[in-house]
Amino acid sequence: EADIYQTPRYLVIGTGKKITLECSQTMGHDKMYWYQQDPGMELHLIHYSYGVNSTEKGDLSSESTVSRIRTEHFPLTLESARPSHTSQYLCASGSGTTSHGYTFGSGTRLTVV
């Protein structure tokens, strides 16, 4: 039973289009994260948030942007999609300590053609 929801699950979109990947959690977690994962590769942190109105860039340079207006919602936006953005995007949330790990969403598989 998922407590963190990502939509859409799959998206195929043309180059130059603006897209928003949605992520919502019902656990009241302050900390939320976006990771990017290519097939057979490790997860790379691209954005994170400590709480409402907080956003930080991760290790991997990304042309995406995020916002955190509400605790439960952490959308990721690409203003102009390119084929290099083709990847899987995973959202996660946590209470701020690692004692129970983070909870991950099921991911969005994005293909830009």
Next chain:
Amino acid sequence: EDKVVQSPLSLVVHEGDTVTLNCSYEVTNFRSLLWYKQEKKAPTFLFMLTSSGIEKKSGRLSSILDKKELFSILNITATQTGDSAVYLCAVPKGYSGGGADGLTFGKGTHLIIQP
């Protein structure tokens, strides 16, 4: 820069075998190490380890940490086809090491259990 290296990258065994997955790390401010199982899409949390030599166990899975040698192992005994997945090792980022700044992941071990 924090670094997590997992081995092997892939492993194929028969049902009933025992497997050992390895994870070595280099981090600036170590606080803990986490193991996840990734089937299809969402990684699911398995263990968090903070102290050397103390085994964490859940059913047929167990894990132990060696802070002196900077590695951890994940053991799975009496493997079943349902254990087929990618097993990920991760350490918290950031100066505090507490995890609020996200995790650094290894590439994972792709484990295939054949009937």
